[in-house]
Amino acid sequence: MNNTHILPPTYLLIAIVLMIVLHFLVPLVKVISFPWNLLGLLPFGAGCVLNACADRAFKKVGTTVKPFQEPTTLITDGVFRLTRHPMYVGFVLILLGIAIFVGSMTPYLVVVAFPFLLEKIFIQVEERMLEETFGETWLTYKQKVRRWI
Numbered sequence: 001m002n003n004t005h006i007l008p009p010t011y012l013l014i015a016i017v018l019m020i021v022l023h024f025l026v027p028l029v030k031v032i033s034f035p036w037n038l039l040g041l042l043p044f045g046a047g048c049v050l051n052a053c054a055d056r057a058f059k060k061v062g063t064t065v066k067p068f069q070e071p072t073t074l075i076t077d078g079v080f081r082l083t084r085h086p087m088y089v090g091f092v093l094i095l096l097g098i099a100i101f102v103g104s105m106t107p108y109l110v111v112v113a114f115p116f117l118l119e120k121i122f123i124q125v126e127e128r129m130l131e132e133t134f135g136e137t138w139l140t141y142k143q144k145v146r147r148w149i
Contacts, residue, residue, distance in 0.1 A: 005068050008122060012091045015114050019098055019107035027104035037103045044097025050090035053079045067122045074134045076141050084127075084147050088118045115148070123147065 032039075057080065058065040063073040065087075079086040092115055099107040127147075130138045 007066060008087065008091065008118070011114075011117065011121070012094065015091075015095055015110050016098060019095065019102070019110045022106040022109065023102045023104045026106050029105050030103050031105050032100055032103040034103075037101050040097040040100030040102075042097065043093040043100065047090040047093030047095075047097060050079055050086050050093065054086040054090065067126055068129075070129060071133060074130065074137055074141065076145070081145065083149050084142065084145050085118075085123060088115070088123065089148060091118070 055065060057075050057078050061073040061075060063071045063075070083089050092111065095107075095111045095114055099111050127142070131142075134141075
C-alpha cells in the first residue's frame, strides 16, 4: 500500500493546535476554571497510557501500527479487549483532557468532531482490511468488542 498517507498522530497534533487556537481566538465562555481544570490531566494521562499499551502490543506481536498497511496479526487481548481501536480512543481522551485543562468551550468542538474524522479516514478502511485479512476471526472479535468503548 501507499506509505504517503498522513498518519493519525499528525491529525492529533493538528487537532491540538486547532484547540489551542480556538481557545485563544474564540474562547466563548470559560466553563472550567482553576483548580478544576487540572482534572483534565486524568483523561490526558489515560489517553497516553492507552496509546502506550496499544503500541507495545503491536510491537510485541510484530505487526504494523500504521493504518493502510496490511496487518500480520489480529490483537484481541490487553487493551484490545476494551476497544477495537484503543489508540484512537486514547487520542480522543488526550483531546478531552486538553479541552478540560484549557477550560473554554470552543475546544470541545474539536473533541466532538475528531472521532468522526478518524472514523471516515482510518477506521472504515482499517476494519475492511482486517475483515479481508482475518475473515471469521475478525468478525467474531468485532461482535464481542466495541469499536470505541
